Amino acid sequence: MASSRHSLPAGAGAARGEADTPSSHVMRFGLDQPLRLDSGQSIAPLQIAYQTYGTLNADRSNAILVCHALTGDQHVASDNPVTGKPGWWETVVGPGKPIDTDRFFVVCSNVVGGCMGSTGPASTNPATGQPFGLDLPLITIPDMVRAQAMLVDALGIDQLFCVAGGSMGGMQVLQWSVAYPERVFTALPIATGPRHSSQNIAFHEVGRQAIMADPDWRGGRYLAEGTSPRKGLAVARMAAHITYMSDEGLHRKFGRALQDRERVAFGFDADFQVESYLRHQGLSFVERFDANSYLYVTRAMDYFDIAADYGGRLANAFRGSRTRFCVASFTSDWLFPTIESKTVVRALNASGASVSFVEIETDRGHDAFLLDEPVLFATIRGFLTSAAAARWG
Amino acid sequence: MASSRHSLPAGAGAARGEADTPSSHVMRFGLDQPLRLDSGQSIAPLQIAYQTYGTLNADRSNAILVCHALTGDQHVASDNPVTGKPGWWETVVGPGKPIDTDRFFVVCSNVVGGCMGSTGPASTNPATGQPFGLDLPLITIPDMVRAQAMLVDALGIDQLFCVAGGSMGGMQVLQWSVAYPERVFTALPIATGPRHSSQNIAFHEVGRQAIMADPDWRGGRYLAEGTSPRKGLAVARMAAHITYMSDEGLHRKFGRALQDRERVAFGFDADFQVESYLRHQGLSFVERFDANSYLYVTRAMDYFDIAADYGGRLANAFRGSRTRFCVASFTSDWLFPTIESKTVVRALNASGASVSFVEIETDRGHDAFLLDEPVLFATIRGFLTSAAAARWG
Numbered sequence: 043m044a045s046s047r048h049s050l051p052a053g054a055g056a057a058r059g060e061a062d063t064p065s066s067h068v069m070r071f072g073l074d075q076p077l078r079l080d081s082g083q084s085i086a087p088l089q090i091a092y093q094t095y096g097t098l099n100a101d102r103s104n105a106i107l108v109c110h111a112l113t114g115d116q117h118v119a120s121d122n123p124v125t126g127k128p129g130w131w132e133t134v135v136g137p138g139k140p141i142d143t144d145r146f147f148v149v150c151s152n153v154v155g156g157c158m159g160s161t162g163p164a165s166t167n168p169a170t171g172q173p174f175g176l177d178l179p180l181i182t183i184p185d186m187v188r189a190q191a192m193l194v195d196a197l198g199i200d201q202l203f204c205v206a207g208g209s210m211g212g213m214q215v216l217q218w219s220v221a222y223p224e225r226v227f228t229a230l231p232i233a234t235g236p237r238h239s240s241q242n243i244a245f246h247e248v249g250r251q252a253i254m255a256d257p258d259w260r261g262g263r264y265l266a267e268g269t270s271p272r273k274g275l276a277v278a279r280m281a282a283h284i285t286y287m288s289d290e291g292l293h294r295k296f297g298r299a300l301q302d303r304e305r306v307a308f309g310f311d312a313d314f315q316v317e318s319y320l321r322h323q324g325l326s327f328v329e330r331f332d333a334n335s336y337l338y339v340t341r342a343m344d345y346f347d348i349a350a351d352y353g354g355r356l357a358n359a360f361r362g363s364r365t366r367f368c369v370a371s372f373t374s375d376w377l378f379p380t381i382e383s384k385t386v387v388r389a390l391n392a393s394g395a396s397v398s399f400v401e402i403e404t405d406r407g408h409d410a411f412l413l414d415e416p417v418l419f420a421t422i423r424g425f426l427t428s429a430a431a432a433r434w435g
Numbered sequence: 436m437a438s439s440r441h442s443l444p445a446g447a448g449a450a451r452g453e454a455d456t457p458s459s460h461v462m463r464f465g466l467d468q469p470l471r472l473d474s475g476q477s478i479a480p481l482q483i484a485y486q487t488y489g490t491l492n493a494d495r496s497n498a499i500l501v502c503h504a505l506t507g508d509q510h511v512a513s514d515n516p517v518t519g520k521p522g523w524w525e526t527v528v529g530p531g532k533p534i535d536t537d538r539f540f541v542v543c544s545n546v547v548g549g550c551m552g553s554t555g556p557a558s559t560n561p562a563t564g565q566p567f568g569l570d571l572p573l574i575t576i577p578d579m580v581r582a583q584a585m586l587v588d589a590l591g592i593d594q595l596f597c598v599a600g601g602s603m604g605g606m607q608v609l610q611w612s613v614a615y616p617e618r619v620f621t622a623l624p625i626a627t628g629p630r631h632s633s634q635n636i637a638f639h640e641v642g643r644q645a646i647m648a649d650p651d652w653r654g655g656r657y658l659a660e661g662t663s664p665r666k667g668l669a670v671a672r673m674a675a676h677i678t679y680m681s682d683e684g685l686h687r688k689f690g691r692a693l694q695d696r697e698r699v700a701f702g703f704d705a706d707f708q709v710e711s712y713l714r715h716q717g718l719s720f721v722e723r724f725d726a727n728s729y730l731y732v733t734r735a736m737d738y739f740d741i742a743a744d745y746g747g748r749l750a751n752a753f754r755g756s757r758t759r760f761c762v763a764s765f766t767s768d769w770l771f772p773t774i775e776s777k778t779v780v781r782a783l784n785a786s787g788a789s790v791s792f793v794e795i796e797t798d799r800g801h802d803a804f805l806l807d808e809p810v811l812f813a814t815i816r817g818f819l820t821s822a823a824a825a826r827w828g
Contacts, residue, residue, distance in 0.1 A: 080701075244677045281638075296633045347691060
């Protein structure tokens with residue numbers, strides 16, 4: 043039996059309170075409603091932390107599910123309780139914004155395996171009273187989506203007007219449209235792909251190895267043992283962060299500019315601005331993210347491969363779909379390059395689905411989906427407006 | 436006063452003998468011949484380990500200096516004493532090969548800062564009797580080249596028929612042509628650039644942070660303390676190795692193929708072949724390379740920026756040069772993309788130098804310069820043959 047409550051802000055970081063008592067809505071599912079996992083295992087009880095914005099209309103037809111990326115969370119359009127920073131998509135979601143909360147009811151939940159209140163490796167294992175650590179079963183993108191469907195059910199929403207998200211969020215969008223086509227009126231996968239590439243798996247593996255190489259990781263039991271693999275997690279974030287930007291973007295932003303000095307220091311301190319920028323990215327990340335969650339969520343992305351369940355033919359996954367798709371990519375994104383989006387578009391065309399596609403010119407790389415990109419905003423606004431006209435006249 | 440000797444093979448790894456008693460020729464420079472460094476410091480005594488192939492002709496005009504890349508060494512065309520594997524450029528250098536040792540006298544020296552017998556951080560600091568560690572002054576690419584010039588002087592060679600190399604080796608080629616234009620008859624910079632880009636500095640910084648995050652690094656004093664930052668160095672190598680390949684190449688080689696199983700294992704072992712491949716790259720690298728050398732040599736690459744000494748105008752660096760250049764790049768190289776080579780070519784054209792340029796089609800990324808690339812082989816052979824005709828008729 044699902045139950046919802048709003049807890050007080052924990053006001054603390056990922057591994058310091060959010061795991062069990064998140065500062066957002068929480069939906070709890072008991073032992074009678076296990077989350078069935080692709081691995082064959084299941085999770086029960088299950089907790090899903092989520093945020094909502096706007097008002098659900100009378101016939102519950104105006105809900106938009108926003109899916110977050112690897113290190114995102116449910117705080118889409120309101121201050122993040124851990125960092126104190128604005129929500130991660132406030133440029134897109136809010137009153138009068140492209141996803142207009144004056145019109146739509148927006149839901150975003152922390153993914154299962156995450157560290158912001160949904161059940162994850164930092165959550166308490168009821169069997170031991172200790173954090174799960176690696177005793178939590180592996181999670182996949184379809185598992186995340188199955189959990190979201192349980193939440194959407196519990197909110198009494200039958201069909202989502204839209205499922206939207208970028209990067210790993212876009213993987214969830216695609217998975218929603220394949221697993222629950224009748225529940226997705228429109229789908230907006232951004233800067234994503236139908237599977238994780240070999241190169242992307244390789245980068246994730248480097249990050250995981252950096253975490254697991256840190257002796258403070260303690261085989262995943264660092265919370266119980268009072269340590270934290272901060273250095274390993276920071277290195278993982280630094281490596282990943284490079285992949286979120288582009289060569290051109292880094293060059294424009296930093297070039298070879300030095301850090302507060304006129305010539306190189308002939309040492310191993312951060313000489314170049316790009317070095318201190320990266321170090322800052324690494325250090326600030328460990329304040330807000332749980333290392334084991336990083337292992338779980340990267341692994342979920344690695345495992346993602348829609349076509350694999352359809353005999354290797356992606357088009358078969360979308361066969362008969364009546365969902366309206368809008369696919370967006372960015373020219374300088376080399377993590378999910380445009381060819382990945384085009385693969386989705388071709389498959390949708392081959393399956394006879396309704397699809398529009400835009401490749402947006404930018405030098406900001408993969409991260410562009412989180413930044414001030416007017417063409418993206420216009421694309422989202424236009425797509426939702428015309429879909430709303432089709433839906434409601 | 437320089438002296439040369441041939442020591443017995445040490446038969447051991449980088450940090451296990453090669454540092455002080457390398458298994459190749461060694462040129463020693465005494466306190467009266469210090470290596471002056473860009474930092475203002477100097478190194479004396481200095482040791483340079485090198486290999487030669489072929490025979491120096493009577494007028495000492497047929498010498499080709501081959502410059503190695505970041506983790507390369509002097510063992511170009513003969514078995515590597517540490518790994519037991521063939522030399523790193525046996526496809527290019529040897530009897531009848533594109534750099535034909537029946538015709539040319541090939542010299543290759545381990546860079547200063549390296550770990551295969553030239554003075555580096557693993558060498559014994561004469562002031563303490565302990566390994567230098569971070570007490571060795573920082574090294575730059577011009578410093579490496581200055582040391583090579585001391586070796587070439589000691590070998591009695593006035594002008595090199597060619598200086599050739601890829602990646603960091605190519606940086607040395609460019610630096611030779613700028614610092615000693617009259618001593619370089621032809622120059623063959625491959626898969627390189629006139630400066631290290633912001634993105635490349637970023638990747639190097641991740642590697643250094645991974646090493647320095649390893650508690651067994653001990654602030655650089657691991658040799659004296661009997662430890663080894665193996666995990667950190669392996670992570671650094673893994674991250675770097677991805678940048679040596681291409682997305683297409685990784686896809687062709689591994690795709691999403693699983694490792695010895697039919698379905699994913701739902702765990703953190705190496706599920707995908709690309710993961711076990713990367714882990715192997717990391718683990719085998721630590722057997723042959725010194726972690727502090729990795730810090731020093733990556734830093735040298737980061738600092739490289741020829742134009743900086745010429746008011747930001749690269750063409751001024753080559754003004755008046757009579758060297759014949761042949762510049763080569765690879766289509767899928769994203770570490771030193773073709774645009775970096777074109778920048779060199781444009782500057783050479785602007786300075787009135789003689790230059791030919793080829794961009795070679797391949798999906799093997801940056802590593803292509805080390806692999807079986809027939810167009811590269813034909814390019815090198817043709818360039819050297821026509822230069823030899825111009826030189827000797």
